[in-house]
Amino acid sequence: MKPSKVMIVDDSPVDLQHLKQIMADAGYQVITATDGQDAYDKAKAYRPDVILMDVVMEGVDGFQACRNITSDKDLASIPVVFVTSKNQRADRVWGELQGGKGMITKPYTQAQIIDTIAAL
Template sequence: MSVSTVLVVDDSPVDLAHLKIIVEGAGYQVVTATNGKDAQDKAKACHPDVILMDVVMDGVDGFEACRNITKDAATAKIPVFFVTSKSQKADKVWGELQGGKGMISKPFTPEQIIDTIAAV
């Protein structure tokens, strides 16, 4: 699949801006969301090619948002990758059970982000 649009989801303005700079710098169009509910809405409206999502967010967290996105017929084919400080094996397994395709641990390198998107 050729990726052109990436939905980046993080409630931290600093992390969101950092991810946006990395992804845009690699030539992708970026749509941003600051919480899980917003991510679900934007996934339906924009149909991004891939989603990079934080886990720990107020309201609808990343795991719940991923579960909802991957179970909705309109968005089920969009791969979701978690970009999170939660890096225990149990977190990775739980993320996969929610429909996530992988997990990038914070702090991350630009190469990890770009390589993940490029592998889709």
């Protein structure tokens, strides 16, 4: 089943708006959150099909938010894809260990975002 509801999590208003536009133009319903705690709360409330999550955020960062989501039995099936400026191999490995299903490095293309979600 193709995902239809996507949550975008980023504390940068510019990045949040850019991803939101990409997803809306591709026909997805979009939910936004601005930090890791907000992401967890909205995931509980709205049950998105996939989550695109920044890593570096104030408060609860993306890695911690991913751990919170993937360790919650009601949310564990929601794939989390990190969209981040962190691009070291260690970051990718750590992201996978937190339960992430992929990592897209900023700057990204519209095709990278769409293709990654379509592959889930």
